[in-house]
Amino acid sequence: MIIDFHTHTFPDAIADKAVSNLAKMGNVTPFNTGKLDDLVKEMDESGIDISVILPVATKPTQSESINEKSKNTDKIIYAGAIHPDNENYEEILDNIKAKGMNVIKLHPDYQGTYFNDPKIVRIIKAAAERDILTVTHAGIDVAYRNDVHCTPDMILEVLDELKGLIEDKLVLAHLGGYELEDEVLEKLIGLPVYMDTAAVLPLYPEKAEEIIKAHGPSKILFATDSPWGKQTEFIKLINQMNLTKEEKDLIFYKNALRLLKIDN
Template identity: 30%
Template sequence: MPGIDIHTHAFPDNVADRAVRKLSGMGDWRAIGDGTVDGLIASMDAADLDMAVVCPVATKAGQWKGILKWAKKVRKHHGERLLPLGSLHPKDAAPARAVAKMAEAELPGLKLHPFYQDFCIDDDRVRPLLDAAIEHDLLVVLHCGHDIGFENDPIPDRAGPARIAAVLREQPDLRLLCTHMGGWKMWDDVERTLVGMDVTLETSFCLNHMPPDQMLRMIRRHGVERVCFGTDWPWNDQQAEESALAQIGLDDSELRKLMTSSAARLLKLYE
């Protein structure tokens, strides 16, 4: 089925192999793709997906510049298929300037990862960064819930549903995409806290980790127009995720919305 994958990763060709091997070594999971741009496009072709959002993560201050440069290149060569995001580290000194550069490059948003970037989403130091995203109307894609690579982290709820809900109440204009259905392996909390709030969720790393009836209930209660299809490629197979999603009990119209129009609206593709 045609669609948009709102959560993928790809790396520059010269580091893809090393990056994928390093990340695979962090826990009990393996990449199913090579992590290159060409590999991602081939996977999208096989799964009949039109577009994918690529989510880089700046793991230290200053890295946003290199990521922005790469994102511009990917956009230039593959803009009809791939939408790369920027990223920013909470230790970056001038977040407003960096976010302005991302907006100038017409990137749709930026990615934040509380485990790789060592922050909690409700930290005061993250606020200027979120404010800058609001000012430039950029989407913030946030890793939410536990992380498969950080099983023993001392703060497992760095971006847990309660913290996210508090941030949304403080910054209601924030355009936020919460990955992994609002919080990986914290789904009961998500149902109590985030479901129904003005936030978008995406489906990656959920279909094999929660009961299908809970997934269906969460999607319908939250509203299918605020749930996007995501896979976290190269960590999951796009075609397999698509088939799994098609089997949880959504009707065709719900599935089409979730596969395409939810993301198109969030990314402002058809305005």
């Protein structure tokens, strides 16, 4: 079994435009059209059983409309959308929980808010109180290279502030920090957080393996960032690592099943 913990899709009507704009902004290549049907097709071809889709509310008004449209299936699990400027964040989290979802996604860069801002801290805390896991973009964003909104230092600050409250309730995307691999190794290893493998595996496979081994496979989630990562390529990169079958199983699906509360 394989679960891709970090994917993106866009509504059919705007997918072509959204994917081409994002590709230009970040100078990155999409590996599918960004439409849901196409993601499912790629999953079937790659042997991926479940993908977690992480929608980002780039404006506060989008959160509730995105969440209304998100419908889980056997193969697709949606994270809830929420924006740091949502003053009714507790109500939004309650609605997410009521829909049976137990993950939310934050993207500090696309939401114009630094990770250590009280508006983000209060959401992570309120989510953890509801047994909801927060996935955050971490490290450089390719579209905003000069202004990193979630650095390892900000993560340390938030973990310290919420000490005892959010243990194992936070997932740092991109192995703790996109293109900040050395700083991640220096500052974040062993903390009570999960890290996903989205986007960065093909960029620096050896450093990625070092981070995975240092942090521990029981705290790593297989993820691609589809359409910005190719699912077959990421599977191959994990399989090539010097890890035991049990460690690979944890990364590929066992940790994800536990976090998503899926019985297997």
